[in-house]
Amino acid sequence: MKSEHRHELQTNDLGKLVHxxxxxxxxxxxxxxxxxxxxxxxxxxxxFWKTSQTSQEAEAWTRLAAASSTEDFENVxxxxxGTNVADWALIxxxxxxxxxxxxxxxxxRSAGNRDLEKAKEQFQKLLDSTSTKSEIRxxxxxxxxxxxxxMSDGDLKAATELYKKLIQEFPDSIFRKLAEQRVxxxxxxxxxxxxxxxxxxxxxxxxxxxxKPGDRQQPGFxxxxxxxxPGGAGxxxxxxxxxxxxxxxxxxxxxxxxxxxxxPLTDDTKSDAPKTETPKTDAPAKExxxxxxxxxxxxxxxxxxxxxxxxxxxEPATEKKP
Numbered sequence: 001m002k003s004e005h006r007h008e009l010q011t012n013d014l015g016k017l018v019h020x021x022x023x024x025x026x027x028x029x030x031x032x033x034x035x036x037x038x039x040x041x042x043x044x045x046x047x048f049w050k051t052s053q054t055s056q057e058a059e060a061w062t063r064l065a066a067a068s069s070t071e072d073f074e075n076v077x078x079x080x081x082g083t084n085v086a087d088w089a090l091i092x093x094x095x096x097x098x099x100x101x102x103x104x105x106x107x108x109r110s111a112g113n114r115d116l117e118k119a120k121e122q123f124q125k126l127l128d129s130t131s132t133k134s135e136i137r138x139x140x141x142x143x144x145x146x147x148x149x150x151m152s153d154g155d156l157k158a159a160t161e162l163y164k165k166l167i168q169e170f171p172d173s174i175f176r177k178l179a180e181q182r183v184x185x186x187x188x189x190x191x192x193x194x195x196x197x198x199x200x201x202x203x204x205x206x207x208x209x210x211x212k213p214g215d216r217q218q219p220g221f222x223x224x225x226x227x228x229x230p231g232g233a234g235x236x237x238x239x240x241x242x243x244x245x246x247x248x249x250x251x252x253x254x255x256x257x258x259x260x261x262x263x264p265l266t267d268d269t270k271s272d273a274p275k276t277e278t279p280k281t282d283a284p285a286k287e288x289x290x291x292x293x294x295x296x297x298x299x300x301x302x303x304x305x306x307x308x309x310x311x312x313x314x315e316p317a318t319e320k321k322p
Contacts, residue, residue: 060085070096084133087126091136094122095143102150109210113151120147134170141166142175149182149194154204156194163194 060080067073073093077086101115123144126132132140145162152159163179170176183192193199 056080057083057085064089067092070100087129087132087136090122090126091139091143094119094126094140097122098143098147098150101147105150105206107211108213110212116147116151120144120151123147138166138170138173138175141169142173142179145179145182149203151207152203153207154200156200156203160192160194 057080060076060083063076063079064073064085067076067089070093073089073096076089077093080086080089097115097119101112101119104112104115106112123140126136126140127144141162145159145166148162149156149159160183163183166173166179167176167183173179182194185192
């Protein structure tokens with residue numbers, strides 16, 4: 001009876017709750033169903049978005065690993081915006097532009113300037129973004145400092161500030177030693193490398209040069225090699241390039257014909273038959289060894305052959321008389 005009594009009590013309590021909830025269900029029932037449906041849609045949508053993001057990021061990493069040129073890196077950055085892969089692609093594109101810009105500055109100044117400007121723009125974009133990771137920001141700071149130094153016209157303040165900022169923000173950076181070599185005096189020096197007058201004069205002179213792709217093949221190309229004066233070898237420049245040794249003279253090229261002269265022809269040169277001269281050599285001609293003469297022995301045959309003597313004809317036999 002006790003169990004039956006408890007069951008009756010529970011049934012009565014459940015009935016009371018249902019009876020009390022009827023007004024709320026009638027009033028808010030439709031809204032509750034709508035809210036529940038919205039929550040279900042959000043959960044399903046978030047799950048689908050998370051799956052697609054994971055798949056997209058995996059594809060982006062695959063594309064980045066296969067990239068081999070500056071254009072490839074830029075394509076990954078543009079096709080996967082807002083992802084971690086995009087920032088890594090952009091930093092590699094900027095570093096690639098920096099390398100080609102420095103290289104082209106010696107042979108094609110206009111192309112070099114375009115590459116350096118593009119590198120500067122991409123480095124700055126990464127530094128201005130608040131979502132850039134610290135390891136990417138570290139590389140962007142160092143890259144922008146190198147870009148400012150490469151584009152300098154003798155004023156190296158911007159590059160110096162960036163190197164110092166890198167040292168301050170990233171004291172354990174792998175680039176710290178390289179940055180300190182540019183902005184801190186070395187042992188025995190009073191002034192840092194970028195603060196030396198000779199360094200500033202070099203960048204000022206180098207900025208004024210305008211090499212073109214065909215200049216190296218044309219005579220009169222006035223951009224000297226390292227160690228030569230700005231006006232060329234033997235020029236009247238007031239100052240030599242800072243800190244660069246003079247290069248030795250260029251050797252004469254073998255195989256070039258002798259220059260023609262205007263001297264009149266001599267009798268020897270007028271002859272039709274060309275004279276051939278034996279080549280002169282420094283070492284004296286070696287004499288051929290003579291074979292040693294051995295005395296003739298009885299056993300050795302005579303070397304001279306004589307004509308065989310004619311045999312006398314036999315005399316006719318005389319008849320015997322009886």
